[in-house]
Amino acid sequence: MRRLVTRVWRALRPLQSRIMWCLNAKFVVGVTGVVRDGEGRVLLLRHRMWPPGRQWGLPSGFARKGEDFRGTLVREVKEETGLDVEAGALVLLTSGLRTRLEVAYEARLLGGELRPDPFEILEARWCRPDELPEEIQPVCRPLVRGETTP
Template sequence: MRRLLFRVWRALRPVQTRLVWLLNAKFVVGVTGVVRDEQGRVLLLRHRMWPPGRQWGLPSGFAHKGEDFRRTVVREVKEETNLDVEAGRLVLLNSGYRTRLEVAYEARLLGGELRIDPLEILEARWVHPDDLPEGVQPVCHPLVQGATTP
């Protein structure tokens, strides 16, 4: 039986990629940055489009097709806050809600002047990891404490 399957698979070589695409899940990739300053504080943002009561979270956004996820962190932080960061180690890799893949990296503040994008962000705060505001997204708690789940 395995030999037959192998032969069928080889015969399908011209359409293998399309078959694999059709038979597997498709995901969008949400990328998050756990941005820390030199005092160990974490950058939290109150997102305009997130549900009321759960608007506080880390800088995040969707990766563009073909974009390196570390580059997504740098781009999203810049777009949302005007700050420059360097992406560090991977701290989360998880299949998220339905068709969303979640990726998070530690990120180090390099500079820039904090200026929020008012279309996406209502407020920005540097907070100590033990002093998170009410209404923070649940995934933020372990990430700001330094927990990893790659």
């Protein structure tokens, strides 16, 4: 039986990716950046679309189809703030929220002028890790402190 299954699978080589696509879960990927400046402060944004009382968080957004996640981070920070960053170490990779996968990277500020996108962002500020707003998303505190498991 194993030999037969192996032969059939090998014969289906041109269709294997399609078959695997149909049989496995699909995920939306949220990418977050812990953007730090030269003074060790972290960039926080008050997001317009997030729930009241929890609107403060890190720059984040969803990966586009085929996009490298580090590229997603660079693009999202630029779109939301006007700043240029370089993605660094991966600090979080988790799933479990239905069909959503969460990825977070450390990021280094390269330059640019802080100009929050008024459609998405109500306010932007640089904060020291020990001076985070009360209304920050719970997952952000451990990320800002450098803990990899929130």
